Amino acid sequence: MAAIEQLSDRRLVVAQPEGGMRTPPHNIEAEQALLGAILVNNDAFDRVSDFLKAEHFSEDLHRRVYEVLSQLIRAGKVATVVTLKTYLADADLGGLTVSQYLARLAAEATTIINAEDYGRTIHDLSVRRDLIVIGGDIVNTAYDAPIDSAPRQQIEEAERKLYSIAETGRYDGGFQTFGSAITTALDMAAAAYQRDGHLSGLSTGLADLDHKMGGLQASDLIVLAGRPGMGKTALATNIAFNVAKAYRAEVQPDGHNKTIDGGVVGFFSLEMSAEQLATRIIAEQSGVPSYKIRRGSITEDDFRAISEAAHEMQRAPLFIDQTGGISIAQLTARARRLKRQRGLDLLIVDYIQLLSGSKSRGDNRVQEVTEITTGLKALAKELAVPIIALSQLSRQVEARDDKRPQLSDLRESGSIEQDADVVMFVYREEYYLKNKEPREGTPEHATWMSEMERAHGRAECIIGKQRHGPTGTVALAFEDEVTRFSNLVESDHMPVPM
Numbered sequence: 001m002a003a004i005e006q007l008s009d010r011r012l013v014v015a016q017p018e019g020g021m022r023t024p025p026h027n028i029e030a031e032q033a034l035l036g037a038i039l040v041n042n043d044a045f046d047r048v049s050d051f052l053k054a055e056h057f058s059e060d061l062h063r064r065v066y067e068v069l070s071q072l073i074r075a076g077k078v079a080t081v082v083t084l085k086t087y088l089a090d091a092d093l094g095g096l097t098v099s100q101y102l103a104r105l106a107a108e109a110t111t112i113i114n115a116e117d118y119g120r121t122i123h124d125l126s127v128r129r130d131l132i133v134i135g136g137d138i139v140n141t142a143y144d145a146p147i148d149s150a151p152r153q154q155i156e157e158a159e160r161k162l163y164s165i166a167e168t169g170r171y172d173g174g175f176q177t178f179g180s181a182i183t184t185a186l187d188m189a190a191a192a193y194q195r196d197g198h199l200s201g202l203s204t205g206l207a208d209l210d211h212k213m214g215g216l217q218a219s220d221l222i223v224l225a226g227r228p229g230m231g232k233t234a235l236a237t238n239i240a241f242n243v244a245k246a247y248r249a250e251v252q253p254d255g256h257n258k259t260i261d262g263g264v265v266g267f268f269s270l271e272m273s274a275e276q277l278a279t280r281i282i283a284e285q286s287g288v289p290s291y292k293i294r295r296g297s298i299t300e301d302d303f304r305a306i307s308e309a310a311h312e313m314q315r316a317p318l319f320i321d322q323t324g325g326i327s328i329a330q331l332t333a334r335a336r337r338l339k340r341q342r343g344l345d346l347l348i349v350d351y352i353q354l355l356s357g358s359k360s361r362g363d364n365r366v367q368e369v370t371e372i373t374t375g376l377k378a379l380a381k382e383l384a385v386p387i388i389a390l391s392q393l394s395r396q397v398e399a400r401d402d403k404r405p406q407l408s409d410l411r412e413s414g415s416i417e418q419d420a421d422v423v424m425f426v427y428r429e430e431y432y433l434k435n436k437e438p439r440e441g442t443p444e445h446a447t448w449m450s451e452m453e454r455a456h457g458r459a460e461c462i463i464g465k466q467r468h469g470p471t472g473t474v475a476l477a478f479e480d481e482v483t484r485f486s487n488l489v490e491s492d493h494m495p496v497p498m
Contacts, residue, residue: 036109205242263345
């Protein structure tokens, strides 16, 4: 640490290092002014305590002084030059003792009005110093990286460090007036009234599900879970395309687009390639089974339907990232980039168990999943968009007679259940009945046929948790061949024949 030298009887500055090297950004005067203000009036501490920490100070002595000040004030004691003297070791500061130095800081402090501005200056300069350190680490690691170290690992580590600074370096927030919160709530209600369907959130395109949830709410983490074969990816792609297809926007006076209906959708497909996902959506929209599309066994009418569906899909603002095995830090960085460059109204992650956390978590998968779900919830709040994250269920579902999922069936369920605002399960009784067909000609087979007829083409979306609304089951129609979910028309709601 550079030595403190006395420049005059009123100011102390950091000596410039020799050799012409640049000095990291700092402002000793702001640090002195803030400490002096707190010593004169401890109320100044309340103006900076929620964002300023001891490590943000550039000078070691100032760090120690601020730390002791913090401990005394938080303990309900008065922090003055006299009370601090007991806790600070004495040192020679250019002919001044620590007590004399603090007394001078207090004597020069005239007001606490600018205390918050001084604190923000100190904080921002500390962030800049951290950025310089990260930049140096990136350069040095790139020069000295071992042969088996992939550049992607270095990029991920750099993104993680930058994300950490971005999160810990934010000092916005705090209390807002109840009046401003009411204004925001009224604006949301007005937007819901003007939007098709009168929903406060994004419409999924599935009327009964929208009615139960009020649409997909901004800043919500929605976990969509199910056993393999239930159709959770199909439901996610259905919702994604419905939102993108309904997209309407207006250009604002400042030049940016404001979403009026529908939205821009980002889809992280960690399991399937972009081509596979596109084939699925084409099948859903055209009504031509995906296996026919892959084999090329289609008719002229099929091809016309596929072409029309593809043409409509090209206009939809749906963006797919097919990179497998990415970390939560990479996902966060890419989602921010999409929001900045193209806009973003809905983010879908398929699926949680294929994401990885930071290396520091080691082999503890529960901690890693906790980091992932916490990161997804934080990202939803930061970007102010709903995030639908798909999740697998444990095999204990298969051991029960009633195979409808429950919250306890979520793999690593503690953090997923805790961080999610909404937890939905996809369940199709028909899938299980198919595997239990009795021998033909038996009474059991007749009963099975009756059950199959009842369950055919039906699916359930079970809302197991909803932080701001009711739980329950929503019945949906499901077309197995084209993996398409739609609104279920019950026999008692059928239109009357003319």
